[in-house]
Amino acid sequence: ALMFGEDIAQKGGVYTVTKGLHKSFKNKSVFKTLLDETIILGLAQGYANMGMLPIPEIQYLAYFHNACDQIRGEAASLQFFSNDQFRNPMVVRMAGLGYQKGFGGHFHNDNSLTALRDIPGLVVGCPSRGDDAVTMLRTLAALAKVDGRVSVFLEPIALYMTKDLHEAGDGQWLFPYPAPGQSMALGEGRVYAAEASDLVIFSYGNGLPMSLRAAREIESRRGWKVRVVDLRWLVPLNEAFIADQARDARRILVVDEGRHSAGVGEGVITAIVEAGLGATPLQRVVGADTYTPLAGAALAVLPAEADIVAAADNLEPIH
Template identity: 60%
Template structure:
Protein backbone atom coordinates (compact mmCIF):
# COMPACT_ATOMS: atom_id res chain seq x y z
CA UNK A 1 0.00 0.00 0.00
CA UNK A 2 0.91 3.64 -0.01
CA UNK A 3 2.86 4.79 3.02
CA UNK A 4 -0.24 6.60 4.17
CA UNK A 5 -2.10 5.60 7.33
CA UNK A 6 -5.44 7.02 6.18
CA UNK A 7 -5.26 4.95 2.99
CA UNK A 8 -4.21 1.81 4.87
CA UNK A 9 -7.17 1.97 7.27
CA UNK A 10 -9.52 3.15 4.51
CA UNK A 11 -8.64 0.06 2.47
CA UNK A 12 -9.30 -2.03 5.54
CA UNK A 13 -12.72 -0.41 5.97
CA UNK A 14 -13.70 -1.23 2.40
CA UNK A 15 -12.40 -4.78 2.65
CA UNK A 16 -14.43 -5.36 5.81
CA UNK A 17 -17.60 -4.04 4.19
CA UNK A 18 -16.94 -6.34 1.24
CA UNK A 19 -17.05 -9.37 3.52
CA UNK A 20 -13.34 -9.93 4.05
CA UNK A 21 -11.42 -9.91 7.34
CA UNK A 22 -8.67 -7.29 6.87
CA UNK A 23 -5.61 -7.04 9.11
CA UNK A 24 -4.10 -3.63 8.26
CA UNK A 25 -0.84 -2.72 9.93
CA UNK A 26 0.32 0.69 11.14
CA UNK A 27 3.99 1.40 11.87
CA UNK A 28 4.26 3.01 14.39
CA UNK A 29 1.72 4.01 17.06
CA UNK A 30 2.48 7.73 16.62
CA UNK A 31 1.48 7.51 12.95
CA UNK A 32 -1.90 6.06 13.86
CA UNK A 33 -2.89 9.52 15.08
CA UNK A 34 -2.74 10.73 11.48
CA UNK A 35 -5.70 8.47 10.66
CA UNK A 36 -7.42 7.88 13.99
CA UNK A 37 -10.74 9.21 12.70
CA UNK A 38 -10.90 6.25 10.33
CA UNK A 39 -11.38 4.20 13.49
CA UNK A 40 -13.39 6.66 15.58
CA UNK A 41 -15.57 8.22 12.89
CA UNK A 42 -15.93 5.29 10.50
CA UNK A 43 -14.92 1.79 11.60
CA UNK A 44 -16.21 1.73 15.17
CA UNK A 45 -19.43 3.55 14.33
CA UNK A 46 -20.58 1.56 11.28
CA UNK A 47 -22.76 -0.95 13.13
CA UNK A 48 -23.93 1.68 15.63
CA UNK A 49 -25.30 4.14 13.08
CA UNK A 50 -26.64 1.45 10.73
CA UNK A 51 -28.46 -0.32 13.60
CA UNK A 52 -26.48 -3.46 12.82
CA UNK A 53 -27.26 -3.51 9.10
CA UNK A 54 -23.61 -3.11 8.16
CA UNK A 55 -20.35 -4.25 9.70
CA UNK A 56 -16.70 -3.73 8.90
CA UNK A 57 -14.64 -6.13 11.01
CA UNK A 58 -10.91 -5.61 11.16
CA UNK A 59 -7.88 -6.23 13.34
CA UNK A 60 -5.41 -3.35 13.22
CA UNK A 61 -1.88 -4.39 14.13
CA UNK A 62 0.08 -1.47 15.55
CA UNK A 63 3.74 -1.59 16.54
CA UNK A 64 4.12 0.87 19.37
CA UNK A 65 4.87 1.99 22.90
CA UNK A 66 8.32 3.06 24.06
CA UNK A 67 11.61 1.67 25.41
CA UNK A 68 13.20 1.17 22.01
CA UNK A 69 16.95 1.44 22.32
CA UNK A 70 18.50 3.42 19.49
CA UNK A 71 15.21 4.90 18.30
CA UNK A 72 14.50 8.49 19.12
CA UNK A 73 11.69 10.93 19.30
CA UNK A 74 7.97 10.66 19.74
CA UNK A 75 7.37 9.18 16.28
CA UNK A 76 9.15 5.92 17.07
CA UNK A 77 8.60 5.96 20.83
CA UNK A 78 4.97 6.82 21.51
CA UNK A 79 3.23 5.86 24.74
CA UNK A 80 -0.16 7.50 24.08
CA UNK A 81 -3.22 5.25 23.82
CA UNK A 82 -5.84 7.61 25.26
CA UNK A 83 -7.49 8.27 21.91
CA UNK A 84 -8.07 4.53 21.40
CA UNK A 85 -9.51 3.90 24.86
CA UNK A 86 -12.05 6.66 24.28
CA UNK A 87 -13.69 4.93 21.29
CA UNK A 88 -16.84 3.00 22.31
CA UNK A 89 -16.79 -0.66 21.33
CA UNK A 90 -13.16 -0.76 20.23
CA UNK A 91 -11.30 -3.84 21.49
CA UNK A 92 -7.70 -3.06 22.47
CA UNK A 93 -5.23 -5.88 23.07
CA UNK A 94 -1.65 -5.44 24.35
CA UNK A 95 0.31 -8.70 24.58
CA UNK A 96 3.46 -8.74 26.67
CA UNK A 97 4.73 -12.28 26.17
CA UNK A 98 4.98 -14.55 23.12
CA UNK A 99 2.78 -17.22 24.68
CA UNK A 100 0.02 -14.60 24.96
CA UNK A 101 0.61 -12.79 21.68
CA UNK A 102 -0.50 -15.54 19.30
CA UNK A 103 -3.60 -16.61 21.30
CA UNK A 104 -4.67 -12.98 21.77
CA UNK A 105 -4.30 -12.28 18.06
CA UNK A 106 -6.45 -15.32 17.27
CA UNK A 107 -9.03 -14.05 19.80
CA UNK A 108 -9.13 -10.68 18.03
CA UNK A 109 -9.57 -12.38 14.66
CA UNK A 110 -12.39 -14.53 16.05
CA UNK A 111 -14.08 -11.52 17.63
CA UNK A 112 -13.91 -9.65 14.34
CA UNK A 113 -15.18 -12.61 12.31
CA UNK A 114 -18.02 -13.58 14.67
CA UNK A 115 -19.08 -10.26 16.21
CA UNK A 116 -17.88 -7.82 13.55
CA UNK A 117 -15.56 -6.20 16.10
CA UNK A 118 -12.95 -3.58 15.31
CA UNK A 119 -9.83 -4.56 17.25
CA UNK A 120 -6.50 -2.85 17.77
CA UNK A 121 -3.63 -5.24 18.47
CA UNK A 122 -0.93 -3.06 20.01
CA UNK A 123 2.49 -4.74 19.99
CA UNK A 124 5.27 -3.45 22.29
CA UNK A 125 8.17 -3.02 19.87
CA UNK A 126 10.79 -3.14 22.60
CA UNK A 127 9.75 -6.71 23.45
CA UNK A 128 9.98 -8.11 19.91
CA UNK A 129 13.52 -9.42 20.41
CA UNK A 130 13.48 -9.85 24.18
CA UNK A 131 14.67 -13.29 25.25
CA UNK A 132 15.57 -12.97 28.91
CA UNK A 133 13.74 -11.90 32.06
CA UNK A 134 15.92 -11.83 35.17
CA UNK A 135 19.44 -12.37 33.84
CA UNK A 136 21.19 -12.43 30.49
CA UNK A 137 20.87 -15.86 28.93
CA UNK A 138 18.07 -17.19 31.16
CA UNK A 139 15.63 -17.42 28.22
CA UNK A 140 12.70 -16.80 30.58
CA UNK A 141 10.88 -14.55 28.10
CA UNK A 142 10.82 -17.17 25.33
CA UNK A 143 7.96 -19.56 24.57
CA UNK A 144 7.21 -22.32 22.09
CA UNK A 145 4.54 -22.03 19.44
CA UNK A 146 1.81 -24.66 19.96
CA UNK A 147 0.49 -26.71 17.07
CA UNK A 148 -3.08 -25.86 15.92
CA UNK A 149 -4.49 -28.80 17.88
CA UNK A 150 -3.45 -27.10 21.12
CA UNK A 151 -4.86 -23.67 20.30
CA UNK A 152 -8.17 -24.17 22.08
CA UNK A 153 -6.43 -25.00 25.37
CA UNK A 154 -4.48 -21.74 25.18
CA UNK A 155 -7.42 -19.51 24.30
CA UNK A 156 -7.33 -16.02 25.85
CA UNK A 157 -10.82 -14.53 26.29
CA UNK A 158 -11.36 -10.83 25.64
CA UNK A 159 -11.20 -8.87 28.88
CA UNK A 160 -9.34 -11.44 31.01
CA UNK A 161 -6.05 -10.66 32.74
CA UNK A 162 -3.08 -12.93 33.45
CA UNK A 163 -1.73 -13.21 36.99
CA UNK A 164 1.81 -14.10 38.04
CA UNK A 165 2.58 -14.97 41.65
CA UNK A 166 6.03 -14.22 43.04
CA UNK A 167 6.76 -15.52 46.54
CA UNK A 168 3.76 -15.75 48.86
CA UNK A 169 1.84 -13.24 46.67
CA UNK A 170 0.08 -12.04 49.82
CA UNK A 171 1.62 -8.60 50.36
CA UNK A 172 1.26 -6.55 47.17
CA UNK A 173 -0.62 -6.46 43.87
CA UNK A 174 1.02 -4.82 40.86
CA UNK A 175 -1.34 -4.06 37.97
CA UNK A 176 0.35 -3.36 34.65
CA UNK A 177 0.55 -4.23 30.93
CA UNK A 178 2.95 -4.27 27.97
CA UNK A 179 6.53 -3.39 28.81
CA UNK A 180 5.45 -2.93 32.42
CA UNK A 181 4.93 -6.68 32.85
CA UNK A 182 8.59 -7.56 32.42
CA UNK A 183 9.75 -4.63 34.56
CA UNK A 184 7.22 -5.49 37.29
CA UNK A 185 8.28 -9.14 37.39
CA UNK A 186 11.89 -8.04 37.76
CA UNK A 187 10.87 -5.68 40.56
CA UNK A 188 8.85 -8.46 42.21
CA UNK A 189 11.95 -10.67 42.23
CA UNK A 190 13.89 -7.96 44.08
CA UNK A 191 11.04 -7.54 46.57
CA UNK A 192 10.90 -11.31 47.10
CA UNK A 193 14.48 -11.18 48.37
CA UNK A 194 13.21 -8.69 50.96
CA UNK A 195 10.44 -11.05 52.03
CA UNK A 196 7.65 -9.38 50.06
CA UNK A 197 5.20 -11.60 48.16
CA UNK A 198 3.77 -10.03 45.01
CA UNK A 199 1.10 -10.84 42.46
CA UNK A 200 1.67 -9.19 39.08
CA UNK A 201 -1.49 -8.67 37.05
CA UNK A 202 -0.99 -8.31 33.30
CA UNK A 203 -4.15 -6.56 32.06
CA UNK A 204 -3.60 -7.80 28.47
CA UNK A 205 -6.76 -5.93 27.41
CA UNK A 206 -7.03 -2.15 27.71
CA UNK A 207 -10.59 -2.21 26.41
CA UNK A 208 -12.59 -3.74 27.82
CA UNK A 209 -10.53 -3.64 31.00
CA UNK A 210 -10.54 -6.91 33.00
CA UNK A 211 -12.37 -5.25 35.89
CA UNK A 212 -13.35 -8.46 37.69
CA UNK A 213 -9.71 -9.61 37.71
CA UNK A 214 -8.54 -6.18 38.88
CA UNK A 215 -10.93 -6.18 41.82
CA UNK A 216 -10.23 -9.79 42.83
CA UNK A 217 -6.45 -9.51 42.77
CA UNK A 218 -6.45 -6.09 44.47
CA UNK A 219 -8.71 -7.23 47.28
CA UNK A 220 -6.48 -10.25 47.89
CA UNK A 221 -3.64 -8.06 49.21
CA UNK A 222 -5.20 -4.69 50.03
CA UNK A 223 -2.20 -2.90 48.51
CA UNK A 224 -2.20 -1.99 44.82
CA UNK A 225 0.58 -0.48 42.74
CA UNK A 226 -0.55 0.51 39.25
CA UNK A 227 2.39 0.52 36.84
CA UNK A 228 1.42 2.49 33.74
CA UNK A 229 3.92 3.06 30.95
CA UNK A 230 1.56 5.56 29.34
CA UNK A 231 1.26 9.10 30.70
CA UNK A 232 -0.02 10.02 34.14
CA UNK A 233 -2.71 12.22 32.56
CA UNK A 234 -5.01 10.34 30.20
CA UNK A 235 -3.18 7.09 30.81
CA UNK A 236 -4.42 3.58 31.44
CA UNK A 237 -3.76 3.90 35.16
CA UNK A 238 -6.60 6.38 35.53
CA UNK A 239 -9.04 3.74 34.30
CA UNK A 240 -7.67 1.13 36.69
CA UNK A 241 -7.92 3.44 39.70
CA UNK A 242 -11.45 4.46 38.67
CA UNK A 243 -12.47 0.79 38.42
CA UNK A 244 -11.18 0.21 41.95
CA UNK A 245 -13.05 3.23 43.32
CA UNK A 246 -16.27 2.26 41.55
CA UNK A 247 -16.06 -1.22 43.07
CA UNK A 248 -15.66 0.16 46.58
CA UNK A 249 -12.04 -0.88 47.04
CA UNK A 250 -10.84 0.48 50.39
CA UNK A 251 -7.21 -0.64 50.45
CA UNK A 252 -4.07 1.35 49.68
CA UNK A 253 -3.28 2.32 46.09
CA UNK A 254 -0.46 4.14 44.34
CA UNK A 255 0.58 4.83 40.75
CA UNK A 256 3.89 4.73 38.93
CA UNK A 257 3.34 6.25 35.51
CA UNK A 258 5.07 7.98 32.63
CA UNK A 259 5.62 11.72 32.84
CA UNK A 260 3.25 14.03 30.93
CA UNK A 261 5.76 14.52 28.14
CA UNK A 262 6.61 13.34 24.68
CA UNK A 263 9.36 10.72 24.71
CA UNK A 264 12.67 12.56 24.11
CA UNK A 265 15.70 11.41 22.20
CA UNK A 266 18.29 8.94 23.44
CA UNK A 267 19.05 8.43 27.16
CA UNK A 268 16.83 11.40 28.06
CA UNK A 269 13.85 9.07 27.55
CA UNK A 270 14.70 7.43 30.87
CA UNK A 271 13.66 10.62 32.64
CA UNK A 272 10.04 10.35 31.48
CA UNK A 273 9.44 6.60 31.29
CA UNK A 274 8.75 4.09 34.06
CA UNK A 275 11.71 1.98 35.19
CA UNK A 276 12.18 -1.18 37.22
CA UNK A 277 13.80 0.91 39.93
CA UNK A 278 10.82 3.29 40.07
CA UNK A 279 8.48 0.31 40.43
CA UNK A 280 10.56 -1.16 43.25
CA UNK A 281 10.71 2.18 45.08
CA UNK A 282 6.97 2.73 44.58
CA UNK A 283 6.25 -0.68 46.04
CA UNK A 284 8.43 -0.03 49.09
CA UNK A 285 6.67 3.30 49.70
CA UNK A 286 3.28 1.62 49.47
CA UNK A 287 4.30 -1.19 51.82
CA UNK A 288 5.59 1.32 54.36
CA UNK A 289 2.18 2.97 54.75
Protein backbone atom coordinates in the same frame (compact mmCIF):
# COMPACT_ATOMS: atom_id res chain seq x y z
CA ALA B 1 -7.65 -12.48 5.16
CA LEU B 2 -5.52 -9.62 3.84
CA MET B 3 -2.42 -8.08 5.40
CA PHE B 4 -1.18 -4.72 4.17
CA GLY B 5 0.67 -1.62 5.28
CA GLU B 6 3.89 0.32 4.86
CA ASP B 7 6.84 -1.99 4.02
CA ILE B 8 4.86 -5.02 5.17
CA ALA B 9 5.38 -7.21 2.10
CA GLN B 10 8.80 -7.90 0.56
CA LYS B 11 10.62 -6.22 3.46
CA GLY B 12 8.49 -7.97 6.06
CA GLY B 13 7.89 -4.79 8.03
CA VAL B 14 10.32 -2.58 9.92
CA TYR B 15 10.80 -5.31 12.54
CA THR B 16 10.45 -8.29 10.15
CA VAL B 17 7.31 -9.46 11.95
CA THR B 18 5.65 -10.31 8.62
CA LYS B 19 8.81 -11.65 6.98
CA GLY B 20 8.12 -14.53 4.58
CA LEU B 21 4.38 -13.95 4.26
CA HIS B 22 4.66 -12.17 0.93
CA LYS B 23 6.79 -14.97 -0.47
CA SER B 24 4.13 -17.49 0.54
CA PHE B 25 0.95 -15.60 -0.34
CA LYS B 26 2.06 -13.01 -2.95
CA ASN B 27 0.37 -9.68 -3.58
CA LYS B 28 -3.11 -11.21 -3.55
CA SER B 29 -3.06 -11.43 0.24
CA VAL B 30 0.01 -9.51 1.46
CA PHE B 31 0.99 -6.18 -0.05
CA LYS B 32 2.54 -2.85 0.86
CA THR B 33 0.76 0.48 0.64
CA LEU B 34 1.58 4.14 0.24
CA LEU B 35 2.96 5.94 3.30
CA ASP B 36 -0.50 7.13 4.26
CA GLU B 37 -2.35 5.82 7.30
CA THR B 38 -5.64 7.28 6.09
CA ILE B 39 -5.42 5.18 2.94
CA ILE B 40 -4.44 2.07 4.91
CA LEU B 41 -7.45 2.24 7.23
CA GLY B 42 -9.74 3.36 4.41
CA LEU B 43 -8.73 0.28 2.40
CA ALA B 44 -9.46 -1.85 5.45
CA GLN B 45 -13.02 -0.52 5.61
CA GLY B 46 -13.61 -1.23 1.95
CA TYR B 47 -12.29 -4.77 2.16
CA ALA B 48 -14.33 -5.40 5.31
CA ASN B 49 -17.51 -4.29 3.55
CA MET B 50 -16.71 -6.78 0.79
CA GLY B 51 -16.70 -9.63 3.31
CA MET B 52 -12.94 -9.99 3.70
CA LEU B 53 -10.93 -9.94 6.92
CA PRO B 54 -8.45 -7.05 6.70
CA ILE B 55 -5.42 -7.03 9.01
CA PRO B 56 -3.82 -3.64 8.27
CA GLU B 57 -0.62 -2.50 9.95
CA ILE B 58 -0.03 0.97 11.34
CA GLN B 59 3.74 1.10 11.49
CA TYR B 60 3.91 3.03 14.78
CA LEU B 61 1.29 3.92 17.36
CA ALA B 62 1.94 7.65 16.87
CA TYR B 63 1.06 7.32 13.19
CA PHE B 64 -2.46 6.27 14.16
CA HIS B 65 -3.22 9.85 15.18
CA ASN B 66 -2.84 10.87 11.54
CA ALA B 67 -5.87 8.74 10.67
CA CYS B 68 -7.74 8.37 13.95
CA ASP B 69 -11.10 9.36 12.50
CA GLN B 70 -11.03 6.44 10.06
CA ILE B 71 -11.57 4.24 13.12
CA ARG B 72 -13.37 6.55 15.52
CA GLY B 73 -15.72 8.24 13.06
CA GLU B 74 -16.09 5.51 10.46
CA ALA B 75 -15.13 1.87 11.11
CA ALA B 76 -16.11 1.58 14.76
CA SER B 77 -19.31 3.58 14.32
CA LEU B 78 -20.81 1.72 11.34
CA GLN B 79 -22.59 -0.96 13.40
CA PHE B 80 -23.91 1.70 15.76
CA PHE B 81 -25.33 4.03 13.12
CA SER B 82 -26.69 1.26 10.88
CA ASN B 83 -28.47 -0.63 13.67
CA ASP B 84 -26.01 -3.51 13.01
CA GLN B 85 -26.97 -3.80 9.34
CA PHE B 86 -23.39 -3.08 8.27
CA ARG B 87 -20.02 -3.87 9.81
CA ASN B 88 -16.36 -3.04 9.33
CA PRO B 89 -14.62 -6.04 10.92
CA MET B 90 -10.84 -5.66 11.08
CA VAL B 91 -7.77 -6.27 13.22
CA VAL B 92 -5.41 -3.29 13.15
CA ARG B 93 -1.85 -4.22 14.06
CA MET B 94 0.07 -1.35 15.67
CA ALA B 95 3.68 -1.41 16.84
CA GLY B 96 4.20 1.00 19.69
CA LEU B 97 4.92 1.92 23.30
CA GLY B 98 8.28 2.92 24.70
CA TYR B 99 11.74 1.58 25.59
CA GLN B 100 12.79 1.03 21.97
CA LYS B 101 16.56 1.43 21.74
CA GLY B 102 18.44 3.04 18.89
CA PHE B 103 15.43 4.56 17.12
CA GLY B 104 13.77 7.05 19.40
CA GLY B 105 11.72 10.18 19.31
CA HIS B 106 8.04 10.70 19.92
CA PHE B 107 6.96 9.26 16.55
CA HIS B 108 8.65 5.91 17.22
CA ASN B 109 8.33 5.62 21.00
CA ASP B 110 4.75 6.72 21.59
CA ASN B 111 3.14 5.60 24.84
CA SER B 112 -0.23 7.38 24.65
CA LEU B 113 -3.27 5.10 24.47
CA THR B 114 -5.77 7.86 25.17
CA ALA B 115 -7.11 8.14 21.60
CA LEU B 116 -7.76 4.38 21.54
CA ARG B 117 -9.48 4.30 24.93
CA ASP B 118 -11.92 6.96 23.74
CA ILE B 119 -13.45 4.94 20.88
CA PRO B 120 -16.77 3.21 21.75
CA GLY B 121 -16.88 -0.47 20.86
CA LEU B 122 -13.18 -0.79 20.04
CA VAL B 123 -11.24 -3.75 21.46
CA VAL B 124 -7.55 -3.25 22.31
CA GLY B 125 -5.28 -6.12 23.26
CA CYS B 126 -1.64 -5.75 24.27
CA PRO B 127 0.46 -8.90 24.83
CA SER B 128 3.69 -8.89 26.80
CA ARG B 129 4.98 -12.32 25.73
CA GLY B 130 5.07 -14.36 22.55
CA ASP B 131 2.55 -17.08 23.34
CA ASP B 132 0.02 -14.50 24.50
CA ALA B 133 0.54 -12.60 21.25
CA VAL B 134 -0.41 -15.69 19.24
CA THR B 135 -3.55 -16.59 21.18
CA MET B 136 -4.69 -12.97 21.47
CA LEU B 137 -4.34 -12.39 17.73
CA ARG B 138 -6.42 -15.51 17.06
CA THR B 139 -9.14 -14.20 19.38
CA LEU B 140 -9.15 -10.77 17.74
CA ALA B 141 -9.47 -12.37 14.29
CA ALA B 142 -12.43 -14.41 15.55
CA LEU B 143 -14.06 -11.32 17.07
CA ALA B 144 -13.78 -9.61 13.69
CA LYS B 145 -14.95 -12.55 11.59
CA VAL B 146 -17.80 -13.71 13.82
CA ASP B 147 -18.96 -10.55 15.60
CA GLY B 148 -17.85 -7.87 13.15
CA ARG B 149 -15.70 -6.16 15.78
CA VAL B 150 -13.03 -3.55 15.12
CA SER B 151 -9.93 -4.16 17.20
CA VAL B 152 -6.35 -3.07 17.71
CA PHE B 153 -3.50 -5.49 18.36
CA LEU B 154 -0.91 -3.33 20.12
CA GLU B 155 2.57 -4.84 19.82
CA PRO B 156 5.25 -3.57 22.26
CA ILE B 157 8.25 -2.93 20.02
CA ALA B 158 10.81 -3.31 22.80
CA LEU B 159 9.61 -6.86 23.52
CA TYR B 160 9.80 -8.20 19.94
CA MET B 161 13.26 -9.68 20.46
CA THR B 162 13.18 -10.18 24.23
CA LYS B 163 14.31 -13.66 25.27
CA ASP B 164 15.48 -13.19 28.86
CA LEU B 165 13.76 -11.98 32.02
CA HIS B 166 16.17 -11.63 34.93
CA GLU B 167 19.66 -12.28 33.58
CA ALA B 168 21.17 -12.34 30.11
CA GLY B 169 20.85 -15.82 28.68
CA ASP B 170 18.25 -17.14 31.15
CA GLY B 171 15.69 -17.67 28.36
CA GLN B 172 12.82 -17.04 30.76
CA TRP B 173 10.86 -14.90 28.29
CA LEU B 174 10.72 -17.64 25.66
CA PHE B 175 7.56 -19.77 25.47
CA PRO B 176 6.28 -22.70 23.37
CA TYR B 177 4.20 -21.81 20.31
CA PRO B 178 0.50 -22.36 21.16
CA ALA B 179 -1.18 -25.29 19.44
CA PRO B 180 -3.61 -24.59 16.57
CA GLY B 181 -7.02 -23.67 17.90
CA GLN B 182 -5.74 -22.40 21.24
CA SER B 183 -6.95 -18.86 21.90
CA MET B 184 -7.43 -16.38 24.74
CA ALA B 185 -10.80 -15.33 26.14
CA LEU B 186 -11.61 -11.65 25.70
CA GLY B 187 -10.76 -9.86 28.95
CA GLU B 188 -8.77 -12.75 30.40
CA GLY B 189 -5.67 -11.60 32.28
CA ARG B 190 -2.65 -13.58 33.38
CA VAL B 191 -1.63 -13.83 37.05
CA TYR B 192 1.86 -14.58 38.36
CA ALA B 193 2.12 -15.87 41.96
CA ALA B 194 -1.65 -15.93 42.43
CA GLU B 195 -1.44 -16.86 46.13
CA ALA B 196 0.71 -13.83 47.05
CA SER B 197 -1.14 -10.91 48.62
CA ASP B 198 1.37 -8.68 50.45
CA LEU B 199 1.63 -6.61 47.29
CA VAL B 200 -0.32 -6.87 44.02
CA ILE B 201 1.11 -5.15 40.94
CA PHE B 202 -1.11 -4.46 37.93
CA SER B 203 0.61 -3.84 34.60
CA TYR B 204 0.71 -4.64 30.86
CA GLY B 205 3.09 -4.55 27.89
CA ASN B 206 6.65 -3.52 28.73
CA GLY B 207 5.64 -2.93 32.34
CA LEU B 208 4.94 -6.62 32.88
CA PRO B 209 8.50 -8.04 32.73
CA MET B 210 9.70 -4.88 34.52
CA SER B 211 7.22 -5.61 37.31
CA LEU B 212 8.32 -9.24 37.57
CA ARG B 213 11.95 -8.16 37.96
CA ALA B 214 11.00 -5.51 40.51
CA ALA B 215 8.85 -8.05 42.38
CA ARG B 216 11.88 -10.28 42.90
CA GLU B 217 13.83 -7.37 44.39
CA ILE B 218 10.91 -6.30 46.58
CA GLU B 219 10.53 -9.84 47.89
CA SER B 220 14.25 -9.94 48.66
CA ARG B 221 14.27 -6.53 50.38
CA ARG B 222 10.98 -6.69 52.26
CA GLY B 223 10.15 -10.36 52.58
CA TRP B 224 6.79 -9.70 50.94
CA LYS B 225 5.02 -12.13 48.66
CA VAL B 226 4.28 -10.25 45.43
CA ARG B 227 1.60 -11.03 42.84
CA VAL B 228 1.93 -9.55 39.34
CA VAL B 229 -1.17 -9.19 37.19
CA ASP B 230 -0.94 -8.80 33.42
CA LEU B 231 -4.09 -7.02 32.21
CA ARG B 232 -3.47 -8.04 28.57
CA TRP B 233 -6.79 -6.46 27.47
CA LEU B 234 -6.72 -2.66 27.72
CA VAL B 235 -10.03 -1.72 26.07
CA PRO B 236 -12.45 -2.54 27.51
CA LEU B 237 -10.78 -3.14 30.86
CA ASN B 238 -12.08 -6.21 32.68
CA GLU B 239 -13.17 -4.39 35.81
CA ALA B 240 -14.48 -7.52 37.54
CA PHE B 241 -11.13 -9.27 37.04
CA ILE B 242 -9.25 -6.23 38.38
CA ALA B 243 -11.49 -6.08 41.45
CA ASP B 244 -11.06 -9.81 42.10
CA GLN B 245 -7.27 -9.47 42.02
CA ALA B 246 -7.33 -6.40 44.28
CA ARG B 247 -9.78 -7.76 46.84
CA ASP B 248 -7.27 -9.62 49.04
CA ALA B 249 -4.32 -7.29 48.38
CA ARG B 250 -2.64 -5.64 51.36
CA ARG B 251 -1.00 -3.09 49.05
CA ILE B 252 -1.44 -2.25 45.36
CA LEU B 253 0.82 -0.79 42.69
CA VAL B 254 -0.38 0.12 39.21
CA VAL B 255 2.49 0.21 36.72
CA ASP B 256 1.47 2.07 33.56
CA GLU B 257 4.07 3.07 30.99
CA GLY B 258 1.53 5.45 29.44
CA ARG B 259 1.30 9.10 30.29
CA HIS B 260 0.21 10.39 33.67
CA SER B 261 -3.03 11.84 32.31
CA ALA B 262 -5.80 9.76 30.71
CA GLY B 263 -3.85 6.48 30.76
CA VAL B 264 -4.81 2.88 31.39
CA GLY B 265 -3.71 3.18 35.02
CA GLU B 266 -6.52 5.63 35.73
CA GLY B 267 -9.03 3.01 34.57
CA VAL B 268 -7.46 0.36 36.79
CA ILE B 269 -7.62 2.60 39.86
CA THR B 270 -11.21 3.55 39.08
CA ALA B 271 -12.18 -0.13 38.89
CA ILE B 272 -10.54 -0.75 42.29
CA VAL B 273 -12.20 2.24 43.97
CA GLU B 274 -15.63 1.57 42.48
CA ALA B 275 -15.40 -1.99 43.80
CA GLY B 276 -15.18 -0.51 47.30
CA LEU B 277 -11.48 -1.28 47.71
CA GLY B 278 -10.21 2.28 47.80
CA ALA B 279 -8.97 1.97 51.38
CA THR B 280 -6.15 -0.39 50.31
CA PRO B 281 -2.78 1.44 50.23
CA LEU B 282 -2.28 2.17 46.55
CA GLN B 283 0.20 3.97 44.33
CA ARG B 284 0.69 4.47 40.59
CA VAL B 285 3.99 4.25 38.72
CA VAL B 286 3.43 6.05 35.44
CA GLY B 287 5.07 7.94 32.59
CA ALA B 288 5.36 11.71 32.47
CA ASP B 289 2.99 13.99 30.56
CA THR B 290 5.39 14.69 27.75
CA TYR B 291 6.45 13.57 24.30
CA THR B 292 9.08 10.85 24.39
CA PRO B 293 12.53 12.40 23.79
CA LEU B 294 15.38 10.95 21.76
CA ALA B 295 17.86 8.27 22.80
CA GLY B 296 18.62 7.73 26.49
CA ALA B 297 16.61 10.79 27.49
CA ALA B 298 13.48 8.71 26.91
CA LEU B 299 14.22 6.75 30.07
CA ALA B 300 13.89 9.96 32.10
CA VAL B 301 10.16 10.12 31.38
CA LEU B 302 9.26 6.43 31.36
CA PRO B 303 8.81 4.21 34.45
CA ALA B 304 11.78 2.08 35.46
CA GLU B 305 12.19 -0.96 37.70
CA ALA B 306 13.78 1.26 40.37
CA ASP B 307 10.62 3.39 40.35
CA ILE B 308 8.51 0.32 41.07
CA VAL B 309 10.73 -0.69 43.98
CA ALA B 310 10.70 2.88 45.35
CA ALA B 311 6.91 3.04 45.09
CA ALA B 312 6.64 -0.19 47.10
CA ASP B 313 8.86 1.36 49.77
CA ASN B 314 6.57 4.41 49.86
CA LEU B 315 3.60 2.18 50.61
CA GLU B 316 5.33 1.13 53.80
CA PRO B 317 8.66 2.88 54.46
CA ILE B 318 11.59 0.83 55.73
CA HIS B 319 12.39 1.63 59.38
